[in-house]
Amino acid sequence: MVRKKLLALTALLSAGALALSGCGASNSGGGSAAGSSSDEPSSNVDQKWANCKVTDGVKDSSSMDADSKKDITIGAFNGWDESFATAHLIKYELDKQGYNVTIKGFDAGPGYTGVAGGDIDLITDAWLPLTHADYIKKFGDKLENLGCWYDNAKLTIAVNKDSKAQSIGDLKSMASEYNNTLYGIEAGAGLTKTTQNSAIPKYGLDNLNFKVSSTPAMLAQLKKSTEAKQDIAVTLWTPHWAYDAYPVRDLKDPKGAMGGAEVLYSFGRPGFEKDFPKAAQLVKNMAFDDKNLSSLENVMFSDDNYGGEDQDKAVAEWAKDNPDWMKNWQEGKLQVK
Structure with missing residues (x-):
């Protein structure tokens, strides 16, 4: 469910x-x-x-x-x-x-x-x-x-712990290290709308492919990438069990694009x-x-x-x-x- x-x-x-x-x-x-x-x-x-x-x-x-x-x-x-x-x-x-x-x-x-x-x-x-x-x-x-x-x-954009990006803005210059992709969840999700209407324009992330799919698909990709030790960026939120299941951390959001x-x-x-x-x-x-x-x-x-x-x-x-x-x-x- x-x-x-x-x-x-x-x-x-x-x-x-x-x-x-x-x-x-x-x-x-x-x-x-x-x-x-x-x-x-x-x-x-x-x-x-x-x-x-x-x-x-x-x-x-x-x-x-x-x-x-x-x-x-x-x-x-x-x-x-x-x-x-x-x-x-x-x-x-x-x-x-x-x-x-x-x-x-x-x-x-x-x-x-x-x-x-x-x-x-x-x-x-x-x-x-x-x-x-x-x-x-x-x-x-x-x-x-x-x-x-x-x-x-809160709502977040997160990456694997051992990747280089520290803030959401870093994804603009480091896009290639994350396969030029930001993995999202359902199209109708508030998290998706916030990412599309706030985070992407405020941080100039138009060069990223924002892949909108589903929560299970995002989590499956997060698991696959972290197990393969590949850098990945996803939309996420707290509280969530993924922070315990996978080596993932939030990116800093100095512009407050994802909300408080x-x-x-x-x-x-x-x-x-x-x-x-x-x-x-x-x-x-x-x-x-x-x-x-x-x-x-x-x-x-x-x-x-x-x-x-x-x-x-x-x-x-x-x-x-x-x-x-x-x-x-x-x-x-x-x-x-």
């Missing part, structure tokens, strides 16, 4: 537009780059949401009294890998503590509606201040803010923290940097690992391999680099 969030986020970050829907879950990592977007900026963007530290509100949850209520439903946004990754991670830990956690997939609109109406207890993938601005304007007063957990959601970073938040239904103070604190304690989030997503969604299947088992494997992270999460001691 193609993650359509990142297609939409692309246009949002560069053009200030707002996407109001997410699409199916997948192992291809489509995300916000993959959705459709409006050409008009939302009037509901509130920049206060950009000012959040992922360590705000953390404290030791392991010493808290157990919650008397145990049934929790988490809504995950179809097509958004990090949404399912965090939902299943929370489920894994709470199940260990005796809760009964259910994860249900929704498009973004129904997901927000469900949390605001109390039918869903929790969502973990609110993109702010841009992508979900209209949802927060509509439902914000009925949502409990459980803090942000990732602050680097967004912050990912968790929200609970009305009364969630009162009903589940310990579970709510665990959610507040969650904090990811690029390395750990891409590692988790790689285990869950890359074809070389679980490929989006058996997500509970995938999370259990990741948790077993990262015991310090899991312990620090409970104790509110996660450090984000």
